[in-house]
Amino acid sequence: MNELQFPGLYIDDAADPRATVPHLCRSGYYSLILMNAPAESCARYGRQYYDYCDGTLVCYRAGAVCEEIPESGLWTVAFHPELFEGRTLEKCVEEYTFFSYAPREALHVSVAEKRILASCADDIRRELLLGADAYKRTILIRHITRLLDYATRFYERQFIVRESADELLIRQYENLVKQYIGEGKLAQMPLTSACCAGQLHLSEAYFNDLLFLRLGHTHNCHIQLKRIEMAKEKLCSSGEPLSQIVRELGFPSVQYFCFLFKKITGTAPNEYRNPN
Known part of the structure; x- marks a missing residue:
């Protein structure tokens, strides 16, 4: 793993997600991988039709048989549903349906959208570096939820522009x-x-x-x-x-x-x- 640890949460900037994501999925984690998306990557992910080629977000649900994992990623964020136990959320994890999409249905994002997703990951990193206190878990959950909600928004935008x-x-x-x-x-x-x-x-x-x-x-x-x-x-x-x-x-x-x-x-x- 890496030095940024919190029970039920994993974040890493490792170049090769293939070394960690299959183990995380088998352990009940939901995973998101953001990668740069040159033309060859766009042709492989996202239904081979892309409106943006600035970044691609690939997601895997807990327990998934991980196929076509990107060889390199800008970052990986993974979380276990137990992290949210006892907390009232607007949506449960299963309602974020993009986790059940195939890799070929990945999300292609614009430069602006890529920056927003990266800022969500940066907020998680910053909070993990702070000392433990009574607010840490709540704030981490808010940052993860924000990341998931932005992913949902961008996916809906992708459906619209691909009409x-x-x-x-x-x-x-x-x-x-x-x-x-x-x-x-x-x-x-x-x-x-x-x-x-x-x-x-x-x-x-x-x-x-x-x-x-x-x-x-x-x-x-x-x-x-x-x-x-x-x-x-x-x-x-x-x-x-x-x-x-x-x-x-x-x-x-x-x-x-x-x-x-x-x-x-x-x-x-x-x-x-x-x-x-």
Whole structure:
């Protein structure tokens, strides 16, 4: 390790994170690595599409099988969830979903963003160098939370600026859902977010965040909305019995379908089909 020690916290400026990060993850630590990002690094991390090439942040969740660890980093910050025990936080560690992103979904940051992240790490170092007292743990937690919140902000910025690049993924996803429902497969097996993420070659965490930030709702919600949309088409264009439509679209029962249809559309299915 290094000379800056505090229970549940690790920070290091070592050039090769590969020597420490796998052990930290196996020990239950969450890790963040900031590295310089020349063109070859950008092509390897961050979905091979980058708006900035000034720095790259790669994160690993506790217990992860660490793959594609950067060979060199400006710094590594790692912490154990036990550090936060007994403290009231706005978000629990698991809510920082970027820890479950794949390395190829890393965060590319601008010069200004890189400086902010570096300042968070500097604040942690400075606090570790001070003597122990009753405030040390609280202040360290605040510095770590600040680092995580900035990482979240910059990731959301990255989703926004990649809107045109992500549009293709959203179209592929919507086509996948429509085809799956249209072929009656939903009645046999649910279409999970993990399955969709795999089809799009994304981690499930990245896929779920992309979906929410792009469409404003979750995968399960999208499935329901798409089924209702397809039900409306069937009600208007076919004479299929309601029970058959319900079965084809994979709803568990006619009663549930009628409840959900009216909740979303404000009209009962039979009224929608026969407005007069």
